[in-house]
Amino acid sequence: MAKGASLSGFPEWLPEERVVEQQAIDTLRRIFELNGFLGIETRAVEQGSSLLKKGETSKEIYLLSRLQEVGQENDTPVEDRLGLHFDLTVPLSRYVVEHSGDVAFPFKRWQIQKVWRGERPQEGRFREFIQADIDVVGNGDLPSHYEVELPLVMVSALEALRAFGLPKATVHANNRKLSEGFYRGLGLDDIEGVLREIDKLDKIGADEVSKLLISECGATEAQAKACLELAELSASTGEELEREFRALCAKHGIEESSDAYALAAEGLATLAMIVDEAARIRPGSVVADLKIARGLDYYTGSVYETFLDGAASLGSICSGGRYDNLATQGKKKYPGVGLSIGLSRLVSYMLHTAGAHANRQSPAAVLVAVWNEEERGEANRIAEALRSRGIATDVAPTAAKLGKQIKYADKLGIPYVWFPGREGAGDEVKNIITGDQEAADRTSWQPDTVYSRQTVEYGD
């Protein structure tokens, strides 16, 4: 939890910690734009009816009421009240439908915004946090190659965040069609039920899941065993995936001519394409992992979860999938595929586990000293001259003793202190880290590159 989070679940950073978060956001935005995604920002507020549509998380909504309505909130049904969005997918669906005449399809968008979850205060989870999402939404249809490309964009974004101390990320991909085809081939019908139980594997283990499959989803012991065998399957090439999947189907009597197999084969082809293309562009970044189920039931094709090496306790830090039916307008569908990074948790990891830190608190590279208040105007003029050339500059708060002014610069991590020339002498500038002092011209002096900008480092 963030230091100084005075309200449980609402993280807040110190200025030097915020530099890490801000630069992480800048980095994600840069990668998303480099890949041709358009940035949007949606309002924080949605109608209750939109928020309630999407099963699982609906329990965790914050509803709003105007102070002047206190006491009469319940005159309005929840569906007609306003609530804070709990993710960026529901707002995207609404946005796309509302603006379908104004955006170009397929619509590739990035969005980095806060979301809110009305969790119980004692759970110790974030109730306000930043999500960073990319999605591609088609008008009517959406080519499956986006199911290959989107996780790869996220891989390159997470790769860029390694500069902030994140370990290597691996995307684990599966495909709902593959799972569904296999389960149907076994003779199981409650597909959503089976997926829901399989999703619990990491939490409760194979034995418990097996029991639940039998008690909750009407599976026989043999069917439950087969489901668990599928979940154990993983592969890093399409060829390996296909070979193992076929063997498993053969073992359980699922014929390749069956409708069930045909459905599975669709998912298999997409999943094979994902791992093979990923292996070409970034070897080792994406694996097929057939236990990935994802809780939410709106996914219809690929599903993804992402884990960091050596940070299993964080769980999946970037998840998503393909959804064909989330956004609709009459008969028209807007199928999409997208992934979402839970950024606040990552920033917390960067700060508290990886030791990420800003090289300095202040963006200023220079503090101009002030000999006395009468000469503050001259100090301001020097600051203006430096700023006009893009050099971030602060001016000493008071005309205190020089030692005190230098201490102020030191506390903020400002590397240079500028001494205005007096009585005909020229200006001088001192690097208070190296101790070097030199004559300097306010119209041409440049800070050393290493001291010119606020940057983020990690480690101790």
Place this chain on the structure above:
Amino acid sequence: MAKGASLSGFPEWLPEERVVEQQAIDTLRRIFELNGFLGIETRAVEQGSSLLKKGETSKEIYLLSRLQEVGQENDTPVEDRLGLHFDLTVPLSRYVVEHSGDVAFPFKRWQIQKVWRGERPQEGRFREFIQADIDVVGNGDLPSHYEVELPLVMVSALEALRAFGLPKATVHANNRKLSEGFYRGLGLDDIEGVLREIDKLDKIGADEVSKLLISECGATEAQAKACLELAELSASTGEELEREFRALCAKHGIEESSDAYALAAEGLATLAMIVDEAARIRPGSVVADLKIARGLDYYTGSVYETFLDGAASLGSICSGGRYDNLATQGKKKYPGVGLSIGLSRLVSYMLHTAGAHANRQSPAAVLVAVWNEEERGEANRIAEALRSRGIATDVAPTAAKLGKQIKYADKLGIPYVWFPGREGAGDEVKNIITGDQEAADRTSWQPDTVYSRQTVEYGD
């Protein structure tokens, strides 16, 4: 109001409009950091008790309730409930007190975030909007030169926003001590009452204000007239301000030896310093305007409002002042001075009045064409090569006819279409705006500067 704002008061922009807002935010951040301000972000949520502290706007708060608490909201007193912040000053006060041991004072911070006001839906005002604030907060005391510098930082920020079509901005400054000293010198005691009525001048005119001063604040006709004369006073140099103010005091029998005059003189000195220093650095950017009163009663020194040439209907677009008593911790005070830009209204002006627009919808400079789906991998490789050199690149969504692919680029405003070489021929790239086509090497080609980045222009 924003096009497509499907919920009244909650503006939402199209992707190409969002580019304008995003670059305006980037510009403000750049100027704030250039001036040595530290960026922070506070949680969107504050305790009801904090939100209710600050008089005037307290009517307009959105309170939160967890969905699971619906029906029991009123078991909790409003003070103990959570609400969305309605400005960035209340959160700053809390933040400074909470982290007083961790930040360097004077604490100079910028903050650009959404705020919410629970206005009546029918009022047609923004209920969610972005504010951009700078403040300096001292520990115990705060030198008055910050009352000079902060409006000048905002002037340079607003100057930078002229690239987005904003007209020239002028800060109108006054000082509460000057007004209070003058009113007390006249024999008036209800200082807050007089300020509140004077603040209505632009809305209801001098005659009505005069009546209110008499009926509400116990003023005689002569006192009311004197208050209005003070409000008429404006000056662009300290010398002019001082001369006119002295003449007015003499006229109304306020002696320079009185306590009331001494109080006014303090405010006069700061205000004179503001206009004179502003005139040196940016002539014409700041004027003394003694009718500026500001509704909020927590200001204790300088107060500012900012108007755009020829956009009087917007009202003040950047306001603030000095507050000595907002943040306290036991006996300790954290006096501050700050200004706040209502950014969403400015963006609305840029878009709908000034004609600000992005040069293109997509951040991508290049769209790589796809001859057929089998060759998509090669197109991806080209895109990767360009991105690795910082060139934002998209890949055609389908292997449609070339004309259709070019049309997709055109719709997104992507200036270049890249044709992968086939059968031993090299790659070519076409600028679809100029029609120029040339051989191109994916490892060295650069777009023309004018087409390399998403930029904002204004006018028709």
